[in-house]
Amino acid sequence: MTQPPLRIALSQLNAVVGDISGNEAKIAAAIEAAREAGAQLVCFPELALTGYPPEDLLLKEHFLADTRAALERLAEQATGIVAIVGYPERAEDVHNAAAVLADGAVQASYRKLHLPNYGVFDELRYFQPGERGATIEVDGVTVGLTICEDIWQPGPPLSDEALSGARVIVNLSASPYDAGKGARREQMLQQRARDELTAVAFCGLVGGQDELVFDGHSIVVDHEGGVLARAPQFEEAMLVADVDPVTVGSARLRDTRRRSPAAAARGSVDQLGSFSTGRHSPGAPVIEPQIAPLPELVDEIYGALVLGTRDYARKNGFEHVVLGLSGGIDSTLVALIAVDALGADRVSCVTMPSPYSSQGTRGDAHRLAENLGTELLELPIEPMMQAFDAALAGVFAGREADLTEENLQARIRGNLLMALSNKFGWLVLTTGNKSEMSVGYSTLYGDSAGGFAVIKDVPKQLVYRLARRRDERAGGGLVPPELFTRPPSAELRADQRDDDSLPPYEILDAILEGYVEHDLGREQLVARGLPADDVDRVIGLVDRAEYKRRQQPPGIKITTRAFGRDRRVPITNRFGG
């Protein structure tokens, strides 16, 4: 039997949470574009119609009803093509579902089987799992349906769908980014294709949503794991590829395990319908699909930070951002990201020198703003410092200056940035990195005051790598070179250096990775060769800083465990380590 290829379009779109009508319009346009590209099947990301994750919006009946109404309208567009759209299905319970839109109607839905409830996920708070896999037939080709986590787990529903004859398995996904996730996910998809002897078409959500970035990276692999098409990361795309059902079938003829549908599998899969698009012609030209290159890891992380920042600003209605530029490496990196995310004319930098600010950092802040082409405001803080000191002189009489006075400086700066935000409607970007955030080396309501914490999940050493790499890509000369070599300092008192009160960042970051990302205890960290006194000190600092982290603005997750929904620890907690 000769059978023509099936043309699949994957619409890697940037949905906005809660913007049902906006997402509906995007999906409608993509259905039209896919049809024009000759596709017989077009797939959308998980919960594309509501954005992901909609969180407790899913507890509102009227939210679910509005979503259903939009789905019904979209179905009318689905003629001459089959569209698979992710949405929350309200039945007796609520399901994370993939609607099959064909012949102008909602034909059926597949319900996600594997609901993640770990890490950043809370899906069991909202959804009931489905009970079995599902397939559809599109112009004679059997297609298996899965949603995100369904394909991260070997076995059913994937294996049941393959045994039931699926030549291609589509996966609707909203897969939160962390460093290197793209490559790990691609490898997993290749292995699933080889294991089940089916092509796999993975449609990924793209965009930033509060703490999360979805990287897109949609991909089609053949049954041997070969990459047929790959969309770029961090941008919207329509990926079109032809999948050949005959070679899949032939491969199965050579593999007895896969030759015919097993009886057991047949009962585990719902056949949701057979559809003919009328577009199925053996003579149609096979397109040349896009295969976007995979970026280097440091560039991928930078891309995630840029998209996360751009989308937080854009989706929340901010046209302009402001940040304090200290002349240190952290605020430098945030300024670079902000300019790449929004353009230099939408970024204002502010230097707020105190008597402790060095000439070096002050000069570097000015040079950086000039190189970037951003506005630079200068607001010296000494008059406010003096006013606070005078106001508190009576009650502080007889006490030494200590962290109190350092925090006051940081809070005066926070107040100034917030005043600019209030007056001009700007979003304040904070500049603290993950190493600082971990040990509480920051001032609540001071340097941590703002709407979005761009690099809160970026460890200090990675801050340097990202800034250096961005400077290299610009051909150098963007970042004043002293910034890479000057010892880090908060400059809140004379001759202060970070390593006066913290271990060197190589050691600090290693302890933090083990403690925060891998849940290791003191003994395990010491057994890895980390200095016991540093381990004890850092663990104590991390635990005591939880109350501060709870009041931080959201920021972009780029590690396997970010502070926020990803790591839920009590503030009141006497477990030491």
Next chain:
Amino acid sequence: MTQPPLRIALSQLNAVVGDISGNEAKIAAAIEAAREAGAQLVCFPELALTGYPPEDLLLKEHFLADTRAALERLAEQATGIVAIVGYPERAEDVHNAAAVLADGAVQASYRKLHLPNYGVFDELRYFQPGERGATIEVDGVTVGLTICEDIWQPGPPLSDEALSGARVIVNLSASPYDAGKGARREQMLQQRARDELTAVAFCGLVGGQDELVFDGHSIVVDHEGGVLARAPQFEEAMLVADVDPVTVGSARLRDTRRRSPAAAARGSVDQLGSFSTGRHSPGAPVIEPQIAPLPELVDEIYGALVLGTRDYARKNGFEHVVLGLSGGIDSTLVALIAVDALGADRVSCVTMPSPYSSQGTRGDAHRLAENLGTELLELPIEPMMQAFDAALAGVFAGREADLTEENLQARIRGNLLMALSNKFGWLVLTTGNKSEMSVGYSTLYGDSAGGFAVIKDVPKQLVYRLARRRDERAGGGLVPPELFTRPPSAELRADQRDDDSLPPYEILDAILEGYVEHDLGREQLVARGLPADDVDRVIGLVDRAEYKRRQQPPGIKITTRAFGRDRRVPITNRFGG
């Protein structure tokens, strides 16, 4: 057959999350005390050994190992008595378990079947459910074991245990408080007892843990729902009661459904062992059990706020708190609670008058502090206002004064309170109520700056009721009477009143209850008779204030849906309502 009563002790203790050795010591002392009281069985709350909820501490292998070691040590104390202790059991997976300690050893564990994963709960993030009910026999009496949610759901494991012959069902609980929860829970327990024809012994955790308060309210009811014993709310207690297995058995003889164990139930229940305490003597005097009275609702809520505040301070190592006293009703209520929680000598109040502060509020703040016997500091903020105005004059040139200048005042006050906190190690209590928090009627880093937001879940009208009631209980004269009648104002500009920019609080609170607590949409609220323009405005304000709420300090949950872990909504969210 005559059979003597079974003496049960319920140790309503205040466990501290993560303080395994401290909790172990409390449990050991309670085992000893229960034995001295002649009890044959002593029960502890859910996860008593770790505190509840331990959250992501449960992801640490060494935390689970330390807990197990403590459990083994405790088992050695369990001689001449059977102890049921809540702990996280590390097996192939992790279970929310009740250990049976008897004859000096850990004999077995029951594993919680129903794991709540809604509201404030994330138990499916951590635990695998058990598979069946369990009973033990203590001195010949069959006792069914359940944990918290297990008894909130009718049916198994409760019904299986009863059918398998349980004469009393114990429930180890950590049941987060909200207004009226005590009475609702007691009613439910009475119904379960009548439905299953067993006595029920409910052992509740007591204490504050970050956002949650556990109210204790341990209780023993007989098989007709009659209250045999009731512990007080909001304090530690050891409740001892005698349960008569013979009257339960007789009642079953009259009820064919319950006469004998059903075959189906027998297979659904594990019999975990038969234990003899050697203390079982028909001649032992039946004790007169405690039956604590049920408080009025307003007193119950006040009690929750006092305990939540005391425990947040105490468990986090604060000996002293500070709050800004504005002369308004919110800070008045927080001052009352703080004094009741910690004592007047551990509370400092601060007035921070501006040129907009009225003589009335300034006088009232002084009178209140005097009546309460707390320290009162006065720190006028005008010099800082002038310094900020001067610093920003250039960049704000040509712009009208607006919310920016109001927010600056609030932030100057926040900085002063935080400076006192930093210098003296005091915990800053914030004073915003739920109505304000809902609509964002507060200044981020200003009046919301602090470590604990005592009344963040208390709607404005309830603030008045609580303060008035506390004043009445003091015989009047504690709160200056003008505070109950003066129109609420933030006093951030001349002649400002809350109702200039917000609907009257009766309407505001009604909209908020429907929108926040019951997930109603615009149409449903209008259909309830609420003004459409107010509904639209309030919904918009609530949605836009989510970014502010995300940066608030934790505070005490007293409604069915508090802001925080209880209500998880995206910041980036275009769903209007």
